[in-house]
Amino acid sequence: MSNTASLPLLETDEAAPCCPPLTSAPLSEEDSVRMAAMFKALADPVRLRLFSRVASHEGGEACVCDIQDVGVSQPTVSHHLKKLREAGLLTSERRGTWVYYRVAPSVLAGMAGLLTAAGR
Amino acid sequence: MSNTASLPLLETDEAAPCCPPLTSAPLSEEDSVRMAAMFKALADPVRLRLFSRVASHEGGEACVCDIQDVGVSQPTVSHHLKKLREAGLLTSERRGTWVYYRVAPSVLAGMAGLLTAAGR
Numbered sequence: 001m002s003n004t005a006s007l008p009l010l011e012t013d014e015a016a017p018c019c020p021p022l023t024s025a026p027l028s029e030e031d032s033v034r035m036a037a038m039f040k041a042l043a044d045p046v047r048l049r050l051f052s053r054v055a056s057h058e059g060g061e062a063c064v065c066d067i068q069d070v071g072v073s074q075p076t077v078s079h080h081l082k083k084l085r086e087a088g089l090l091t092s093e094r095r096g097t098w099v100y101y102r103v104a105p106s107v108l109a110g111m112a113g114l115l116t117a118a119g120r
Numbered sequence: 121m122s123n124t125a126s127l128p129l130l131e132t133d134e135a136a137p138c139c140p141p142l143t144s145a146p147l148s149e150e151d152s153v154r155m156a157a158m159f160k161a162l163a164d165p166v167r168l169r170l171f172s173r174v175a176s177h178e179g180g181e182a183c184v185c186d187i188q189d190v191g192v193s194q195p196t197v198s199h200h201l202k203k204l205r206e207a208g209l210l211t212s213e214r215r216g217t218w219v220y221y222r223v224a225p226s227v228l229a230g231m232a233g234l235l236t237a238a239g240r
Contacts, residue, residue: 043163
């Protein structure tokens with residue numbers, strides 16, 4: 001048992017897990033500021049579509065080149081991807097010519113958990 | 121069996137369920153507009169706290185009088201509750217002196233479903 005303590009936990013190191021479901025306890029002021037910022041990142045249709053394109057892409061990862069045909073200019077795509085990264089919803093990595101984006105899994109799980117009806 | 125057909129289905133008549141998980145398929149333009157509006161409703165810390173107070177209140181229902189001490193004025197509380205109602209996240213009903221708010225369950229489930237990682 002004790003030798004598992006030093007193993008890094010996958011999918012939990014990108015963001016601290018947040019908050020019990022909204023249906024189980026009122027959100028604290030601090031948590032509400034944090035979670036509202038994440039919801040804000042998804043509160044734009046183009047941003048939400050870009051996010052869904054990354055999330056649903058093969059292997060959960062996408063190059064800008066794979067996802068940019070959402071009907072807005074390339075600078076606008078870059079701007080939205082930056083917002084998603086700043087909100088902690090996407091991580092990015094440059095490999096060669098392209099930047100690859102990946103959904104931060106623990107953040108998505110945290111948001112889903114918040115919205116899940118707890119035993120109702 | 122057949123006599124249950126005429127019973128109204130609770131929790132499914134407030135909004136059509138929306139969209140597969142973001143991780144399973146890219147969101148359509150139409151769905152992205154609809155879902156972004158819901159996320160926008162939760163993209164404000166005070167609104168999110170009000171929503172969590174209704175959601176976590178006994179019986180999933182709360183009177184304005186139960187939830188209004190979030191550190192903003194009563195007109196501001198009313199404004200935020202109106203926004204949540206307009207976004208389809210809360211339903212309201214006047215009974216006597218007070219208006220009672222209730223979380224629209226299918227909407228909450230729809231948002232949680234959207235954010236759930238599909239088999240990843």
